[in-house]
Amino acid sequence: MPSIDLTGKVAVVTGSGRGLGLAYAQALAAAGASVVVNDIDEAVAEAAVKSITEAGGKAVAEVVPVGTSEAADKLVNRAVEEFGRLDILVTNAGILRDKVLWKMSDDDFDAVITTHLKGTFTCARAAAIRMREQGEGGSLILVGSPAGQRGNFGQTNYAAAKAGIAAFARTWAMELGRANITVNAIIPVAATAMTETIPVFAPYVEALREGKPFPDFLRKGEGFGTPEDCAALIPFLASEAARGVTGQAIGIGGDKVALWSHPQEIKTAYANGGWTPEALADVWPTSLGSEPQTVGVPAPKIPEA
Secondary structure, three states, X not given: OOOOOOOOOEEEEEXXXXXXXXXXXXXXXXXXXXXXEEEOOHHHHXXXXXXXXXXXOEEEEEEOOEOEHHHHHHHHHHHHHHHOOOOEEEEOOOOOOOEOHHHOOHHHHHHHXXXXXXXXXXXXXXXXXXXXXXXXXXXXEEEOOHHHHHOOOOEHHHXXXXXXXXXXXXXXXXXXHHHOEEEEEEEEOEOOOOOOOOOOOHHHHHHHHOOOOOOHHHHHHOOOEOHHXXXXXXXXXXXXXXXXXXXXXXXXXXXXXXXXXXXXXOOOXXXXXXXXXXXXXXXXXXXXXXXXXXXXXXXXXXXXX
């Protein structure tokens, strides 16, 4: 197998003080990259930096909430000032404000869209400008979610943002290809502060804290594991081994890795001269509507005791 060596590369990982972001930052540092850790809590960010440097890696902290152009510029500038360049961006920062549609406020919607969607856009734009100036390519790794691929009850804001992030990856892969900058979305599934409150996972997460590993039906069947299980995908996508991989949505979790399909037409019908409402009503049950697409993230299948 090819060695994944990121020595000399420099990465920014947003929202990397804990959870998945921390696992991504640690994996990049373990592969040789210098890392700018980002969080809104200074103590958390510094603890993350310490965990990397004590393991022999290189890291600094930049404490700023992502979302604005100013924050994005601070992160890119910190990478350049500390380490001289920028090669890798991982847009992991995120928050949740879950409510059903009729109860979701403007503030609930705007806060999630600002952090996830606008934060990904502003950070990627600033990184792309720097990488194009350097003229040596680079990697943008955008963090999506199963909610963005399938929808999820109570997550209007989050699902919309994550669906947009997957669309970013497809669009930017085309726009940045000539600059040798790859752009991919990852779809991680792991036990984090965002998922451990889900009732079906709660007892297994609690058992994990007591030192008991996740059972195979979760690790393999559901592709659900620890943040560290998702981290290997990041150095791979940032490496020369993945230089030809771009515009993809790649899922990872537990023992499972998967390639998600892009939205595409699956059935078609035609009417000479165009369609009328009545003609659509007539053809729908036996043609386009005969196998409707499902929505939502499937519930885990818990084995019977």
